[in-house]
Amino acid sequence: MPPAVEASAGAEWAALARLAQRHFGVEAALLTRAGGDGQRLLASAGPLPVALPPDLFALSHAGGNLLDTVVVVPDTQADERFQNHAVRVRAAGATSDTPSCWPRFFAACAVTASTGQHLGALCLLDHAPRTFDNTQRTFLSELAALAAAGIERVESMTALRLRVGELEACAELVTLALAGSGTGVWDRDIPSGTIRYSLEWKAMLGYGPHDLTDRIEDAIARLHPDDVEYVRAAMQAHFENHTQTYSVEHRIRCKDGRYKWICSRGKVVSRDSEGRALRMVGTSTDITELKRVEAELQELATIDFLTQLPNRRHFIMQSEAELVRLRGMRGRASAVLMFDLDHFKALNDRWGHALGDRALSHFAALLREELRPGDIVGRVGGEEFAMVLPGAPVETAVALAQRVQQRVLQTPMMHGDVAIVMTVSVGIDSMLADDTGAYQSFSRGDEALYAAKARGRNRIEVYGV
Numbered sequence: 001m002p003p004a005v006e007a008s009a010g011a012e013w014a015a016l017a018r019l020a021q022r023h024f025g026v027e028a029a030l031l032t033r034a035g036g037d038g039q040r041l042l043a044s045a046g047p048l049p050v051a052l053p054p055d056l057f058a059l060s061h062a063g064g065n066l067l068d069t070v071v072v073v074p075d076t077q078a079d080e081r082f083q084n085h086a087v088r089v090r091a092a093g094a095t096s097d098t099p100s101c102w103p104r105f106f107a108a109c110a111v112t113a114s115t116g117q118h119l120g121a122l123c124l125l126d127h128a129p130r131t132f133d134n135t136q137r138t139f140l141s142e143l144a145a146l147a148a149a150g151i152e153r154v155e156s157m158t159a160l161r162l163r164v165g166e167l168e169a170c171a172e173l174v175t176l177a178l179a180g181s182g183t184g185v186w187d188r189d190i191p192s193g194t195i196r197y198s199l200e201w202k203a204m205l206g207y208g209p210h211d212l213t214d215r216i217e218d219a220i221a222r223l224h225p226d227d228v229e230y231v232r233a234a235m236q237a238h239f240e241n242h243t244q245t246y247s248v249e250h251r252i253r254c255k256d257g258r259y260k261w262i263c264s265r266g267k268v269v270s271r272d273s274e275g276r277a278l279r280m281v282g283t284s285t286d287i288t289e290l291k292r293v294e295a296e297l298q299e300l301a302t303i304d305f306l307t308q309l310p311n312r313r314h315f316i317m318q319s320e321a322e323l324v325r326l327r328g329m330r331g332r333a334s335a336v337l338m339f340d341l342d343h344f345k346a347l348n349d350r351w352g353h354a355l356g357d358r359a360l361s362h363f364a365a366l367l368r369e370e371l372r373p374g375d376i377v378g379r380v381g382g383e384e385f386a387m388v389l390p391g392a393p394v395e396t397a398v399a400l401a402q403r404v405q406q407r408v409l410q411t412p413m414m415h416g417d418v419a420i421v422m423t424v425s426v427g428i429d430s431m432l433a434d435d436t437g438a439y440q441s442f443s444r445g446d447e448a449l450y451a452a453k454a455r456g457r458n459r460i461e462v463y464g465v
Contacts (some may be wrong), residue, residue: 009154012305013147014041016118016122020143022047024136027103027212031111031147033120042120043149049103052122054081056116057110070137073106082106104129108139109144111151119151135416139354150305150368160297165367186266188216188280190239195219204286206255224259226249231264238268239277248278249287284329305377306357307364315378319388319431319438322376333430335389336399336423338445339367339404342423342457344383351415359403359413359422370400386442394430394462401426401458423458425449 013031021029030047032055039055041048056071059108076082085303085377105126107149111119122144150161184204188195194214202212212218223231227250238246251259266282280392302314310318341347341363346355360383367385373379405424427449432439444463454461 004128007151010043010149014045015090016143016147016150017043017045019148020022020122020124020140020355023139023352024107024124026105026124028125030123031120032060032123033151034118037214039120046125049125049319053106053108053125055121056081056108057118057121068305070109070141071107072132072137074131075104076106079106079378101390104347107132107136109140111144111148113148113152119148122124122147123349139415142358143196143354157297160293164290164293164297167293184283184285186264186284188266190277193217204284205252205260208255211255222253224253227251236278238266239245241275247280260286261288262288271278285286307379309364309368309385310378312380314391315376315380315386316438318376318378319442322388322390323431323435323438326431330433332391333393333432335392335394336391336429336431336445337387337397337401338388338427338442338449339385339401340382340425340449342425342453342454347422351420355413355415355420359420362411362413363408363422363424367404367409369402369407378418380442386437386445388431394428396464397428397461401428405458405460423455425452426460427452427463428460429463 017029017031020026022045026046028044028049030041030049030052031043032052032058033042034055039052041052052277073079073082077378088101103130106123108121108123111121113119122140124140184201185198186195186201193216195216196214197212199209202209219230220228224234231248231250234248235246237243246264246268249261249263251261254260263285264282265285268277268280268282270279271277301391304311324424326334343358344356344359347359360379364379364385367387371387374390377391378386380386387400389400405426408422408424411423416421427445427447429441429444429448431438435441446462448463452461455461
């Protein structure tokens with residue numbers, strides 16, 4: 001696992017273990033990862049065990065199905081599965097000279113991938129026997145689900161990074177091989193304005209041996225319109241000896257009309273007595289798969305872990321893109337909504353941060369149900385969310401805000417048998433084409449949101465009204 005990913009994952013898993021330990025009031029909480037050679041510890045809170053508990057889920061999974069998802073052993077001394085498994089932990093404040101003792105209570109929930117694969121377990125250990133009710137089982141299952149999502153995300157990111165490395169190495173090797181073999185080569189005669197391609201180069205883009213002319217104008221016409229100036233500038237810089245080689249990544253139109261990402265590398269191999277470029281030879285490599293993997297990595301890096309909504313950075317980036325679109329359509333505007341859960345600090349103080357996190361996820365799910373295709377949404381602060389409705393008037397935003405408030409009231413979050421009803425305040429404004437940046441409309445929306453809070457909460461306020 002790359003060091004940066006490993007550090008981020010370790011901190012995330014350690015926080016989850018601490019949350020489990022503090023919420024359930026146990027001596028220790030462990031997050032383990034199962035593997036072919038047994039299980040290993042990913043994170044812990046509280047005294048570390050001398051040995052890991054038995055992986056009871058791996059035993060039940062041996063037949064092909066996970067028989068249990070939550071295992072509770074009120075007293076390990078009365079359970080034969082623990083008789084020959086010396087799991088010992090030291091009491092809090094004990095020194096290395098203090099004998100370790102048997103933990104009497106054990107509870108664990110299987111950490112299971114979305115595919116059903118057994119990933120590991122979230123375990124609780126305590127010195128004294130105790131009971132474990134259905135509400136506690138449910139919350140332990142929810143924490144294990146968060147752990148599973150985190151493990152899958154980190155391992156997917158690691159695999160994707162490895163894949164990127166493999167593809168980059170492969171692209172480099174292929175380029176070196178092509179330079180010597182003539183495969184995928186193009187050869188440009190600069191004074192005559194012609195360019196010739198090898199058969200393999202043509203086939204890479206779906207063209208037959210006689211489908212392409214040798215006119216440089218036709219070659220430029222096949223470039224994606226957004227890449228033309230960039231490619232021209234890079235080529236000219238090399239012609240004028242400002243760069244030692246020509247190397248660009250760009251899109252080019254295939255025979256079927258689709259665009260494919262390629263990496264073109266080349267070098268002027270002939271110049272006249274005054275240094276003007278005469279002939280340039282180069283290669284092209286299909287990097288479409290590499291670009292796809294890079295896009296997946298970018299997506300993984302733009303999602304808020306807790307709510308699975310776009311994070312603040314990605315939301316702002318999407319909003320800035322919407323502002324650019326508006327500038328090309330003078331007279332148009334896009335509605336902006338700022339949401340804030342009312343009395344969220346009091347909810348945290350009364351019920352704990354674990355339930356507060358659940359409240360944020362619960363609200364995010366309700367907000368997601370109101371999204372239309374093309375709408376932009378994100379978590380932009382602790383309990384603050386934002387939405388941009390492209391091309392929509394303020395009236396549409398007000399109607400959406402009213403629906404969201406109704407959803408929140410009619411869909412309380414359950415904590416055991418208790419229904420926790422929340423409310424949300426909403427501030428609304430419009431993103432305008434002449435705004436300097438998207439932040440201006442967010443600032444106006446925040447002012448309206450503060451007004452909604454000040455006027456009693458659970459309100460909708462429109463900026464300037």
